[in-house]
Amino acid sequence: MALPVCTTVRQLFRFIQISSFPRRSLCSGVCAKNKVHPHRVFSGIQPTGVPHLGNYLGALENWVALQNQYPTVLYSIVDLHSITQPQDPMQLRSNILDLTASLLACGIDPEKAVLFQQSQVSEHAELSWILGCMTSMPRLRHLPQWKMKSKQKSEGSVGLFTYPVLQAADILLYQSTHVPVGEDQVQHLELAQDLARIFNNRYGDLFPEPRTLLSSTRKVKSLRDPSAKMSKSDPQTMATITITDSPEDIALKIRRAVTDFTSEVTFDPETRPGVSNLLLIHAAMAAISVEDAVSQARGLDTGAYKKLVSEAVIQRLAPIRQEIGKLRAEPAYLQGLLAQGRVKARELAAPVLAEVRHRVGFC
Template sequence: MFSANSWDTFHPKPCIKSEPPGSGRVFSGIQPTGVPHLGNYLGALENWVSLQKQYPSVLYSIVDLHSITQPQDPTQLKSNILDMAASLLACGIDPEKAILFQQSQVSEHAELSWILGCLTSMPRLRHLPQWKMKSKLKNEGSVGLYTYPVLQAADILLYKSTHVPVGEDQVQHLELAQDLARIFNNRYGDLFPEPRLTRKVKSLRDPSAKMSKSDPQTMATVTITDSPDDIALKIRRAVTDFTSEVTFDPETRPGVSNLVTIHAAVAMISVQEAVSQARGLDTGAYKKLVSEAVIQRLTPIREEIERLRADRAHLEQVLAQGTRRARELAAPVLAEVRQRVGFC
């Protein structure tokens, strides 16, 4: 489901194609790690805004239960949840079209996760990429980190979700959700539909890596609240190469190609158009063009985030309303699960 920040990664347009618009239910989530970065916005949040216009039932969750698999300061976590809510609203998530809610406030997520965990083998979890990567970094991992993908599956299945926008690094986690839907249905009778899967913006300092807020190089990541001066500085210092002409060749020119990808995405043009606009410019001049495009795109979002942050009561009201609507969907599904399992 989630990488460090979101289930989704950078796709120029939504990849959900299996059913016509107007059918199915979309679910996705994002961790409250503070303000999203440019990769989150171009990869996940633009897609989310598009999906809420296409599907009648859409849920987006701020997944704070997932966030505590890593140590969190409680005061900072609460602040991050509201910051993420402000960011999502500023990016275009409409609480009238999509259910925006805080995961921990819907207790059914945790209970379904336990039930699904009892259907999941340890070897199945041990080979998932998130566990192998994060436990290796920490030299050990918590039980929560180990069972994190089961909670992801519960998040999806609790709402009988049919479409889940996820990034490439989360495909195996979605496959676990599909497997658990099949296992539960085979054991207890059909209940859950099998959810279906629906480009990443790279680090500015290391084009081989995706953009991440956890990157120790502060110049590597553009956040959506960066000032115009900060954006210009970060893009100016982006790693390119020794060829002055701007071309798009991700294999041999990853740095320049990443800039072209960013330019195309924020300007809402094709890669070919971005390269055409760069004709006659060296990479230094092109960085200025990219900076201007990014600044133009992010400035209204930054200003709206600042306005929303000042209205904490409104953010709390939006999340509370979303929680009520999410529970209205979750409660009957979990009641059916409990009955089938034999709890009542």
């Protein structure tokens, strides 16, 4: 049923004039709860299977560090987000367990962080609908996710269009104060901040405005096209190293990595992106500085240096690959951990959504 025109205009006026609205003091026990946990981190990752080297260095290493730095940390396998593109149900189930095993093997500790499957916590979808009713279509059209993917597909689904609202709901549902993101996701986090302000001004303070935790880790580039990010969807199999690749596959992919015609190893991302990408990978996997990696490469041509890089990657990933294999052999254990995570996540989410429902007028 359509809203009366007067109501729509009033809502639009409120959105435009939001900064001038007086804040009403409706803060309840849910708000007080947020003061008990002033620092709460939330992040999510789509279940596209086993992560690649770029995921590991760009996000997962940081996730492991954050669980030791903040009192409350939540990591979600965001399967609701994954179905904005068609998915095979059996493959999706397998991908969820692959990712769960990978996160555990990389160092995510369920005793320190709440690890859970997004779709198992129904509060995400309900809060997304409520926030979607406070979001304008022009606001969503200008976000990078829609502009990029809708062009690739000529048109996009409603789910793809409203994807950032669900992202905002994921964050706000837990009254998150900090969100680790890459630079390409900053605009989406700004939407979450805007929606926190809109809700708070309309219904009273409830949501903190989440702050960005920009990752300082280096971005890993494609081994076949160093101008692009490493991606699981890259059609060139030699372009991407997954964290379960065998030592032989890792050595082969690095050996075939695109460099240039200069044999000396130097760090110059602008003019020598391929060689510079290898130096960044070497430095990250060997836990040394880029300067130290250049120093170790002194006297080696790029062919010999690739062997050094391969050794560092193989040595770092070997225990992770072995642990993933062990965990994947126990699907019931992985499902049990996700079930425990669901209970913990709902303990935090349910009171917040109940308060939202009350303030909106549903109960």
